[in-house]
Amino acid sequence: MxxxxxxxxxxxxxxxxxxxxxxxxxxxxxxxxxxxxxxxxxxxxxxxxxxxxxxxxxxxxxxxxxxxxxxxxxxxxxxxxxxxxxxxxxxxxxxxxxxxxxxxxNPPPLLLVKNGRIIHRHLERELITEDELMSKLRQQSVEFLTDVKLAYMEADGSISVITSDSKTSSLANQESKTKSDLP
Structure with missing residues (x-):
């Protein structure tokens, strides 16, 4: 006890x-x-x-x-x-x-797609299949690979995507804001 x-x-x-x-x-x-x-x-x-x-x-x-x-x-x-x-x-x-x-x-961003073309050696380096990449692109509302201007794998493993129309759409947004601000 x-x-x-x-x-x-x-x-x-x-x-x-x-x-x-x-x-x-x-x-x-x-x-x-x-x-x-x-x-x-x-x-x-x-x-x-x-x-x-x-x-x-x-x-x-x-x-x-x-x-x-x-x-x-x-x-x-x-x-x-x-x-x-x-x-x-x-x-x-x-x-x-x-x-x-x-x-x-933190490793620098790794370019995976440039102008709609996959950089296969970078996918191989990170052990990413094309299906996995396409899944991540679809999650970011990208339907076709040809719509992707640039796609990077960031240091945390996430994928950031710049689409071909992102520059034109942001310019269009700026123009519409400017026009709406006019009297």
Whole structure:
């Protein structure tokens, strides 16, 4: 009965391994996982697919042991969380301050369609099928590939589309606004 009410406060709050080792482990694992995820293709085009979710869960499980070396105290967990938050903030801050570094953090837009023609080598690089591309174009109200002036895969995996009539329609909108403003 005494075991139910006994609390080992030292085991809860006192780290069982060096704090510096925790920070180094957390840093190395975070930067390694960041690098791996940065180099993987954006296969799901702006959505979280089942394989992406599986990768995240498996990474989390694998990283937990690599980072913590089987930590047991709350303090160790807090240090690891703080280390991951630190690196996330630092990388975002560096990307904000240094445009060259931002290009490393987020890939530049990748041209997928130019003047109604698919750039197949770019689709292959990102492992996107023509059917998937056409599905994304239809979701943006583009019926025919020939209507697409430019289509880019953005850094987040989404597709942005500029249609052939987008310039003329925006000019027409400006002209109609100007005419309606006249007395």
């Amino acid at each position: 005494e075991k139910f009410f006994f609390v080992d406060w030292q085991a809860i709050f006192v780290p069982s391994i060096s704090i510096l080792e925790l920070i180094i482990r957390g840093s190395l694992v975070y930067l390694a996982l960041f690098s791996v995820l940065r180099l993987l293709p954006s296969r799901q085009m702006g959505t979280l697919g089942i394989t992406d979710l599986l990768v995240v869960v498996l990474f989390a499980e694998a990283a937990q042991n690599a980072m913590a070396s089987n930590y047991t105290s709350i303090t160790e967990g807090a240090i690891l969380v703080g280390t991951v938050i630190f690196w996330s903030y630092l990388l975002n801050w560096l990307g904000y301050k240094l445009p060259e570094f931002q290009r490393f953090l």
